[in-house]
Amino acid sequence: MLLLAARLFQYLMGSNLNSSRIRMTTPVLTSVVPGAGPLHSSAYFVRLYLPVKFQASPPVPLPELNLHPDRWPGHCIAVRSFSGYARDKNVVEEAEKLAMSLSRSPWANSTKYPSKNAYSIAQYSSPFRFIGRVNEVWFDVDCESTGVETY
Incomplete structure (x- = not known):
């Protein structure tokens, strides 16, 4: 999951086709898909909400980041x-x-409910907030x- 987080961070810092820097929003949402990974391990999807100014036309990530928009x-x-x-x-x-x-x-x-996710975790706090x-x-x-x- 660290690799995916690094790619999302690169996208936010301007690794997109129009080099837009995107303000980080909350929550960071991690959805767990049981048995979808290799050897029937769980797979994870990490999602970030885009700020309102980018929602109608999100910046396209650079192809090497292998990120996909999800509405x-x-x-x-x-x-x-x-x-x-x-x-x-x-x-x-x-x-x-x-x-x-x-x-x-x-x-x-x-x-x-037909959902591909078993559950999702929404994290609202910065990793630097301890309490x-x-x-x-x-x-x-x-x-x-x-x-x-x-x-």
Whole structure:
């Protein structure tokens, strides 16, 4: 994942076809796709939100960065917030807590929403912030099964 983060950083610093520097936004979103990697390991997709001024026409990354834009359609997510650094162990624990919470709610069967991601981790704090960090674990949920509309 460090290699992907380095490529995203290069893109933000101007490694794009029009050499635009792009302000870093939050959250940094890491989506986990179980079993999609080599030897059935998990694969990860790291996403950054673009500032408003670039959303209509994002700068095209240099080809050697092998980055691809991703537009998410409107959809619903279930969220659980947690503090500290997002590390493998506590992220899995928080995802399990969110799954348990959903299993006891009206949303119990809504996580069968067709999603390529098992879950996503949203990190809002700079890596240099040591206390008061804000993170979330996200599950895609099926809005229609509960009568919620998306925009």
